Amino acid sequence: MATYDRSAELHALDATKTGVQGLVAAGCTKLPRIFILPPEDRILPHHATASIPVIDISSSDRKQVIEEVLQASNEWGFLQVVGHGVPQAVMDSMLDAVRAFHEGKREEKARFYSREPDKSVKYHCNFDLYQSRVANWRDTLYCRMAPDPATAEELPDSCRDALLDYSMHVMELGNALFRLLSEALGLSPTYLTDIECNQGQILLSHYYPACPEPELAIGTSQHSDSGFLTILLQDSIGGLQIHHDGVWVDVPPVPGAFIVNIGDLLQLISNDRFKSIEHRVLAKDVGPRVSVACFFSTHFHPASTRLYGPIKELLSDGKPPLYRQTLGQTFSFITYRKRCGLQGAHASPLSTRIQLLLIKKHFNHHPNFEMAAPSVDVRGQETYDLAKELEQFQSSKAGVKGLVDSGITKIPKMFIHPMEDIPKPSELGPATALEVPVIDLTSVDDKQGHMEIVEKVEKAASSYGFFQLVNHGIPENVLDSLLEGSRAFHEGDVAVKSNLYTTDRSRKVRYFSNSRLYKSAFANWHDSLVCDFDGSLEANDIPVVCRKSIIDYKQQLLGVAKTVCELLSEALGLAKDHLASINAAQKQFVVCHYYPPCPEPDLAVGSKRHTDPSFLTILLQDSVGGLQVCNRGQWVDVSPVRGALVVNIGDLLQLVSNDKFKSVEHRVVANSTKGPRLSVATFFNPLRSEEKPYGPIKELISDRTPPIYRDVLFRDYMMHFASEGITARALDHFKL
Incomplete structure (x- = not known):
């Protein structure tokens, strides 16, 4: 029996650009395997008799309406509303327009077919087609209507007028509902709109064709809305x-009604007064089913830095906060992670609880402290306003270096890590006698020497995931100039740094402290200058104080990366150009890190333990040291070697090598006496727009070594990595 190639089936469906509707139109009578649920997840017939509340919000008895909204939001998380003021003609026109688009000309739909995350208008079959365990029987037209809405010209001709008209009406309805929900919480009517709960609007126009085998499929997997x-x-x-x-x-559909449901972020800020409930859509043998979901959230705005946490007016001694503050974007990432994978689709983002960062009062130091909750401040001080501290730090635009320059002797609480994160003395002493391999490239062009180097690279990449390169061809004066240029920037004009300070990832050159400042529970003790060389970066965008040194190093490093990729390809038993042929090192992402001396290094971490999501990372470090890698459960120092470059395997190279090469955890220790530490990490990856999926290389697969991972697009891997946080093993999610 032939081996089932799921990846080929996924790509065949995607290549049609006609989605599920195209399968039905082609006369499909048997479900493709990608849509078939495993037996344990198939839906059995049931006979539930309960029904969600239907509320007439036009009633003159506003107090009664508010009470009904409160009860429905608390007990059900869902309600149907009538008397909403949206004309029936507008509703009917919207459904007709959606049907017209999905059943329209193939060429029209193909023009919008895309998986680009930043597009404001796109059509696709399953946003997570390549990540989910089972595909949903559904196609979708996605339109971002606020903020930064799609222009009228960007919308499909077949539904442009209906979309614009409907969007305006449903925005007005949303504002009316937010007023009711605010009052149901005992707040002023404008409270929820004042904190911008209504500022993001996405319309998802779903089309569920009649399914030939509905008992085997699902229209939309169970989930909650983020x-x-x-x-x-x-x-x-x-x-x-x-x-x-x-x-x-x-x-059941109620003529003229809208279905309204509470999202995760509203449950969070209401401190569980309102409930975000899981829901799903069945596949049916009749149809098509057409629906239009309007989502209100701030996470559609990538530059938004507003933090959301339990509303203070709802808290008391008897009702303490259940959640810590978080960015709306964080929920978007978590939802994406939960929706990807069969088991993940069954978990609500709020089931993780995003544990509240409590700083307990007067917690004494004692031998059992490590058994205490990791979110407890090791100084044992009182609860404080984390959001305020983050905002003050971020608004300074001076980073960790600015704190040190101000003369601090105690680090801010946002930098204090739980004890289990901080290297213990036993991890920093003689136990680190193991050494990361040092590989000399002097004889790389000699036939016999080349073979010996390939063997060393294979051993280092499979056993350590790290090695150091010497005699790699880049002159020491180029390396020294780069470190000096990086130091000059980080220790230079505050105004220059302030102008570049941003968390906007679309900026090709940017300066910041902690890329996940608002998403991590604990900040790392370093600042970073990023240069994203994706083809559109202009040299003049790089700060003049380090421009020449960065460009010179970047150009010479390309040759080293080419050599390393060839050696790694050969170490896998492949043609030496294999990794280059799959664009493994197509893009350079250069990050100049600066780790100032820390006044309390026993409480902080330079960089928390993590793996790199790249194919390959090449690091230049100064003589200060502090980098450690985890080898067989033991932390090993990567001692600086003059003129050497540190190379480490990234997650994607472990994935395509089918675990032959290892992407290992590493970290940087904070120190008080040797700093500042300077390092320049260059991450090699495909372009984010790369449409080629990555999976275990076929030449490495056999009956004895079956594939360990499923295929994934690079941008989807990066999105999942971001959703998990750098401390998680993102690779595990993609295991078969």
Whole structure:
């Protein structure tokens, strides 16, 4: 029996650019395997009798309406609203337009077919097609209507007018609902809109064709919504179910009604007064089912830095906060992670609870301290305003270096890590006698010497995941100039740094402290200057004080990266140009790190333990030291070697090598006496727009060594890596 090639089936569907509707139009009578649920996840017939509340929000008895909204939001997380003021003609026109688009000309739909995350208008079949365990029986037209809305010209001709008209009406309805929800919480009517809960608006126009084998499929997997509020318009077909008191309950269509459900972020800021409930859509043998979901959330704005946490007016001694503050974007990432993978789709983002960062009062030091909650301040001081401290630090635009220059002797609490994160003395002494291999490239062009180097690279990449290169061809004066240029920038004009200070990832040159400042529970003790060489970066964008040194090093490093990729390819038993042929080192992402001396290094971490999501990382470090790698459970110092470059395997190279090469955890220790530490990490990757999926290399697969990972697009891997946080093993998610 032939081996099933799931990747080929996924790509065949994607290549049609016609989605599920194209399968039905072609006369499909048997489900492709990618849509078939495993037996344990198939939905059995049930007979739930409960029904969600239907509320007339036009009633003159506003107090009664508010009470009904409060009860429905607390007990159900869902409600249907009538008397909403949106004309029936607008609703009908929207459903007709969505149907017209999905059933329209193939060429029209193909023009919008895309998986580019930044596009404001796109059409696709399953946003997570390459990440989920099972595909959903559904196609979707995605339109971002706020902020930075799509222009009228960007919208499909077949539904442009209906989309614009409907978007305006549903925005007004959303504002009315936020007023009711605010009052239901005992707040002023404008509270939720004042904190911008209504500022992001996405319209997802779903199309669920009739399914030839509905008992084997699912229209939309169970999930909760990550934003504040969702308003859904559905046709008369039905199929939506919500999970209430352990039972799946049908949400039958009510003529003229909108379905409204609470999102995760609204549950968070309401401190669980409102509930975000899991829901799903069944596949049916009738249809098509058409629905339009309007999502309100701030995470659609990538530059948003507003933190959301439990509303202070809802807290008291008897009702302490259940969640810590977080960015809206964080919820977007978490939702993406939960939706990807069969098991993940069954978990609500809030089930992780994003544990509240509590600083307990007067917690005494004692031998059992490590058994205490990791979010407890090791100084044992009182609860404080984390959001305020983050904002003050971020607004300074001076980074960790600015703190040191101000003369601090105690580090801010945001930098204090739990004890299990901080290297213990036993990890920094004689136990680190193991050494990361040092490989000399002097004889790389000699036939016999070349073979010996390949053997050493294979051993280092498979056993350590790290090695140091000497005699690599880059003159020491180029290396020294780069470190001096990096120091000059980080220790230079504050105004220059301030102008470059941003968390906006679209900026090709940027300066910041901690790329995940608002998403991590604990900040790292370093600042960074990033140069993203993706082909559009202009040399004049790089600070003049380090411009020449960065460009000179970047150009010479390309030759070293080419040699390393060839050696690694050969170490895998492949043609030496194999990694180059799959664009493994197509893009350079240069990061100049600066680790100032730390006044309390026993409480802080330079860089927390992590792996790199890249194919390959090449690091230049100064003589200060502090880099450590984890080898067989033991932390090993990567002692600086004059003129050497440190090379480490990234997650994607471990994935394509099918675990022959290892991407290992590493970290940087904070120190008080040797600093500042300077390093320049260059990450080699494909372009983010690369449409080629990456999976275990076929030449490395056999009956004895079956594939360990499934295929993934580079941008999707990076998105998942970001959602997990750098301390998680993102690779594990992609295991078969």
